[in-house]
Amino acid sequence: MDFSSIISLEELATNSLRRHANYCFLAPRSLAKRVDPTTLIPAEVERMQLFKFEADRERFLVAHGLKRIILSNILECSPQEIPLVFGPGNKPYLRDGQCHFNLSHSGNWIVMMISCETEVGIDVEQPNASGEVPFSMVSHPNDDLHSTLKTAEQQFYASWTLKEAMSKWDGRGLDRPFNEIRLEATSGNTYRGYHEGTIWHARHATLGDGAHIAYASANPLQVFHLAVS
Numbered sequence: 001m002d003f004s005s006i007i008s009l010e011e012l013a014t015n016s017l018r019r020h021a022n023y024c025f026l027a028p029r030s031l032a033k034r035v036d037p038t039t040l041i042p043a044e045v046e047r048m049q050l051f052k053f054e055a056d057r058e059r060f061l062v063a064h065g066l067k068r069i070i071l072s073n074i075l076e077c078s079p080q081e082i083p084l085v086f087g088p089g090n091k092p093y094l095r096d097g098q099c100h101f102n103l104s105h106s107g108n109w110i111v112m113m114i115s116c117e118t119e120v121g122i123d124v125e126q127p128n129a130s131g132e133v134p135f136s137m138v139s140h141p142n143d144d145l146h147s148t149l150k151t152a153e154q155q156f157y158a159s160w161t162l163k164e165a166m167s168k169w170d171g172r173g174l175d176r177p178f179n180e181i182r183l184e185a186t187s188g189n190t191y192r193g194y195h196e197g198t199i200w201h202a203r204h205a206t207l208g209d210g211a212h213i214a215y216a217s218a219n220p221l222q223v224f225h226l227a228v229s
Helices: 009-014 029-033 041-050 056-075 152-168
Strands: 006-009 024-026 083-086 092-094 100-106 109-115 118-126 184-185 190-195 198-206 214-216 223-228
Touching: 009 056, 024 029, 024 056, 029 056, 029 109, 029 223, 041 109, 056 109, 092 100, 100 152, 109 118, 109 214, 118 152, 152 184, 152 190, 152 198, 152 214
Parallel strands: 006 223, 024 223, 100 118
Antiparallel strands: 024 109, 083 092, 100 109, 118 214, 184 190, 190 198, 198 214
16 A cells, blocks of 8 residues: 555645546645635534544544545535435445545544445554553454564554454444454455455555554455545
8 A cells, every 4th residue: 555646735626536546545634734624514614613622623624624625526516515425324425326435534644535436444543552452352263464464563453444444334333343354364465354244355554653544345446545745
C-alpha cells in the first residue's frame, strides 16, 4: 500500500478524479486548518461542535470535509448536495448507488476508501500508548498472519484493522465478533477473511509512525493510493 502519490487539498477540490476507479485516501489531522467548515452541511457542523476536545473536532472536520470534497468531485455536484442516506449500522450510502465509500480516523490520520465497483470498508488505528493488546477480542484460533508482523502489538493492530474493515463493509462494524472472523495471509500484504459464508479480500499496511491501515471488499480491487497534503 504505497502512498507515494500525493495530491494537495486544493487539487482534490478542482482536478477530476477517474469516475470508475477505486481510491484509498490518507490525510493528516493537520489538514483541519485548511478545510473550510462550510464544506459540511449544518447537521455535520452541529455534530462537530459537540466534541469536547479539539483533536476530535479536527478529525471530524477533515474526515467529513474530505468525504464531501471527494464525492462532489466524482459526482460533479456541490459538496452540500451529495445525496446521502443511511443503511444498516448507520453506514452512509449514496442514494443513487453510483459509488460506495467508507471513512475511518484515529490519532493523526484520516482515511477514506471509495469504489464505483463494490461495497468497501476501511479502518485506521493509532496504537494505544498503554501497550495493551487484548488478543481475546480479535484473535481467531486459526488466524494466519504474515510473518512480517513480528511483535504482539503489530499482530494485534493488523488483525484489528483488517477485521474492522471487513466488518464495516456491510455496516455491521463492532456487531460482528472479530474473534469469529478468520484471516488467511495471501500474497504481499493481502489477506482473505472468512465469516459465516462471507469471504473478503483485504490489504493491510503499517504507516511510518506505527499506525495501521486496512481496507476490505468482497472482490479483489486495483486501488489508487493517494496521500492528501
